[in-house]
Amino acid sequence: MANLGYIQVVRRCNQACRFCSNPENRRKLSLDQAKRLVARYRKSGYDEVVLTGGEPTLFEPLPELIAHAARLGMPCRIITNGQRTAEAAYLDRLADAGLRHVHLTVNSHRKAVQSFLTGNPDSLANIVRSLVLLRSRGLSVDINQTICAQNARHLHQTVRWLCSRFPFIHHFSWTCLDTGVTQVRRHPETVPTLRSVRLPLLCAMRYLQRTGRTFRVEKVPLCFLGEFAPFATETRALVKGEERSFDFLDERRRYRERDWRHGYGRGPACVSCTLGKICAGLWDLGRGYDAAELVTQTSDPRLIARLIRRSG
Numbered sequence: 063m064a065n066l067g068y069i070q071v072v073r074r075c076n077q078a079c080r081f082c083s084n085p086e087n088r089r090k091l092s093l094d095q096a097k098r099l100v101a102r103y104r105k106s107g108y109d110e111v112v113l114t115g116g117e118p119t120l121f122e123p124l125p126e127l128i129a130h131a132a133r134l135g136m137p138c139r140i141i142t143n144g145q146r147t148a149e150a151a152y153l154d155r156l157a158d159a160g161l162r163h164v165h166l167t168v169n170s171h172r173k174a175v176q177s178f179l180t181g182n183p184d185s186l187a188n189i190v191r192s193l194v195l196l197r198s199r200g201l202s203v204d205i206n207q208t209i210c211a212q213n214a215r216h217l218h219q220t221v222r223w224l225c226s227r228f229p230f231i232h233h234f235s236w237t238c239l240d241t242g243v244t245q246v247r248r249h250p251e252t253v254p255t256l257r258s259v260r261l262p263l264l265c266a267m268r269y270l271q272r273t274g275r276t277f278r279v280e281k282v283p284l285c286f287l288g289e290f291a292p293f294a295t296e297t298r299a300l301v302k303g304e305e306r307s308f309d310f311l312d313e314r315r316r317y318r319e320r321d322w323r324h325g326y327g328r329g330p331a332c333v334s335c336t337l338g339k340i341c342a343g344l345w346d347l348g349r350g351y352d353a354a355e356l357v358t359q360t361s362d363p364r365l366i367a368r369l370i371r372r373s374g
Contacts, residue, residue, distance in 0.1 A: 064109035068308040069099050071113050071121040076145050078181035079169075080249040081210055083240050084116060089311040093123040099309055100131045100138075108307075110137045112165070116311075119146035125159040132160030141165040141206065143180070148191035157199050164196060165235070167206045170213045171223035179212055179252075193228045204233040209263070209282075214254040218265035225273065234270060235295075236263065238281035241350020256344075256355040260286045267293065281324060284341040285331070285357040292369040296322040296342030301370045329353035337363050 072090040075082070091099075103111050111131055118124060118140045131138040140156075144166050147153045168189055169179045176186040196203050205224060209217065217236070224231055239246060241253050259282065267290050270277050279287060280295040287294060298304070299322050308317045325343040332338065335358045344351050 065107070065304055066110055066112050066306045067099075067103035067106075067108045068112045068114055068306065069096060069103075070115055070309060070311045071096055071118050071124070071127070073116040073311045074120045075115065075117040075143070076120065076182075077117070077143050077185060080179055080181075080245060081208060081239055081243070081252045082245045083243045084114075084310075084312075085243075085245055086116065087312060090121060091311070093126060096121075096123075096127050097130050100127070100134065100136055103307070104134050104136045108136075110139060112139045112141060114141040117143055117145070119152070119156075125155045128156060128161050129159040137162070139163045139165060141167065142192075143167050143185070144189040144192035145182070145185070147195065148188040150195055153192070153195050153199060157201060161201065163202045163204070165204045165206050166192065166196075167208075168220065168224065169207060169210075170216065171220040172216065175212050179210065190227075193224075193231075197228060197230050203228075203231055204235060205231060206235050206237070209236055209238045209254060209259055210252040211254040211258070212252065214258045215262055217259075217262040218269060219262075221266040221269060225269075225275070232275045234266070234275070234277040236277070236279045236282070238279075238345065239350075240281065241346040246350070253350050256283075256286055256351060260288075264288055264290070281342075281345045283344045283356060284337050285335070285359050291337070291340075291361070291366050292373065294342070296324070297340045297366065298370050300340050300342070301367045329356040331356040331358040333358075335359050336361060337366070339363055340366060 073084065073087045075086055100111050119142055128138050138161065140161065142164060170176045173186045177183045221234060239253055246252055267277055278293055278295045284291045284294060284297065291297060305318060305320045310317065323342050324345040337359045340363045
């Protein structure tokens with residue numbers, strides 16, 4: 063993972079996800095404010111800027127901001143739910159401005175699940191249209207997926223469905239649900255058990271590895287990743303000394319992530335675990351998730367660190 067700067071450009075959205083970690087507050091940046099943040103990240107030596115929200119495609123001057131970043135020599139990505147990018151004319155504006163890479167959020171390949179989680183019955187259809195257009199325009203696409211109770215047991219099926227329909231997809235990124243956010247507290251039925259996540263996630267990663275694709279996992283403790291511990295985002299960052307920064311449109315303002323640890327050491331299994339120095343633990347451990355599910359590991363952390371450094 064490169065050093066990335068995340069900029070929330072707007073806090074509006076055209077969906078209503080049950081586990082949204084950045085709910086609407088109607089705030090937005092001006093184009094000049096956004097340009098200054100891009101310039102600051104470039105001056106600080108960051109590799110790329112990721113524009114997010116809310117839904118960044120609702121930021122009216124998004125094409126102008128992407129073009130400005132391109133002129134500065136700063137590669138620019140967006141994290142999107144794929145609703146506005148289903149409009150060919152709008153996507154062409156972004157591509158013409160210099161957009162080359164998109165992180166597309168997909169909760170499930172099952173229409174009913176995708177609709178339930180987003181509050182949008184047309185969500186999956188628009189995602190499919192976006193993928194068709196993105197492929198035809200030559201843009202690269204990563205798939206982002208938040209792991210929740212409704213999709214945990216068919217993660218591997220969603221991966222296979224997407225890869226079979228859109229073979230140009232080569233990278234997946236999973237994040238386990240952050241149970242501390244307001245929306246999740248309102249919808250506790252979205253919180254998965256760790257046991258329900260483990261096997262489908264392992265099956266998904268094994269399929270991606272077998273087909274020559276890449277992936278990363280975040281907010282999942284190493285004891286649930288089996289042989290894929292080197293693919294944990296936080297573990298890689300801890301080993302390589304990487305960082306990322308966020309510019310939020312709420313009380314958090316700017317946040318610089320360097321430690322990467324979520325809750326290590328709060329579970330009984332963590333006390334004698336050999337992976338303590340490179341495991342981030344689990345977000346909100348002991349409240350949203352059950353610490354009793356964690357399993358003490360005896361693997362040599364030096365082998366995992368060596369694999370990470372070797373992979374670059």
